[in-house]
Amino acid sequence: MSNKKLTDGLPSRRSACPIAAALDLVGDKWSLLLIRDIGLFERHRNKDFQNAAETMPSNILADRLKRMTAYGLLEKRRYEERPPRYEYHLTRQGRELLPVLRELASWSERNLVGVKIPRRVKARAGGTGSD
Amino acid sequence: MSNKKLTDGLPSRRSACPIAAALDLVGDKWSLLLIRDIGLFERHRNKDFQNAAETMPSNILADRLKRMTAYGLLEKRRYEERPPRYEYHLTRQGRELLPVLRELASWSERNLVGVKIPRRVKARAGGTGSD
């Protein structure tokens, strides 16, 4: 009955930079994975999202669906009336984010396959000449 | 002398999905903006980053530079010896993220120019047919 924090103040732009503006909308931990689920993995329903490999918390899931619907990236459709059930689809704007995801995936496959995440880092100077 | 939290446990992959893996590395609020600063805006030094339009907190900045250097996305170079001064450059891996940023910027320019962020949202069902 009372939306409080997460759904109230939607983010304002940090700057005029288009990259920053895009990240203000979808630059959090989960939004782009939801776009991936819907646009690339044919997942459309609440339960489908919960069955994704990443197990996103249900409150965050609900919030992101709401936010991205409000932004116009997603569209919420009732697919069943009498027990009211819903599914989410990408709008044109949402669909046009897929090339970003494909670039990310491509980068990941080229550069990250089997990347070993270091445990403890000191990050001191003195370039290793990785160029 | 004692790194504590932010620099210690580097993120582990949420899943085997390459998109998720990429976002585990750079899917936070600031990392991609730093890649942008270095790769697109010719900013390389601590102070340059602080002069960016977005005013990132200095502790977060330090942490992200350290993390991304540890990941192999950035390279730290000493450009002056006797007062020790450093600058950061993209490695090949870091540079190959730029197409992702270009896609993001392109999406933003096509879909977000002058987007009015709504103030308060209820996000109820009943599609508006935005497709």
Place this chain on the structure above:
DNA sequence: CATTGTAACTTGCAAAAAGCAAGTTAAAGG
């Protein structure tokens, strides 16, 4: 017609990350 089941959320509280301001370090220059 009470009981169980299920999708789609919502709520409360704890944990983690981000943000802010002030402090530190290593030197140069006066």
Place this chain on the structure above:
DNA sequence: CCTTTAACTTGCTTTTTGCAAGTTACAATG
């Protein structure tokens, strides 16, 4: 010595995320 500057670091507050349990609207079962 005293001030200045780049490049961080530290302590503390605020915001976001995560977890677990609860709620709502029905359908189906017995």
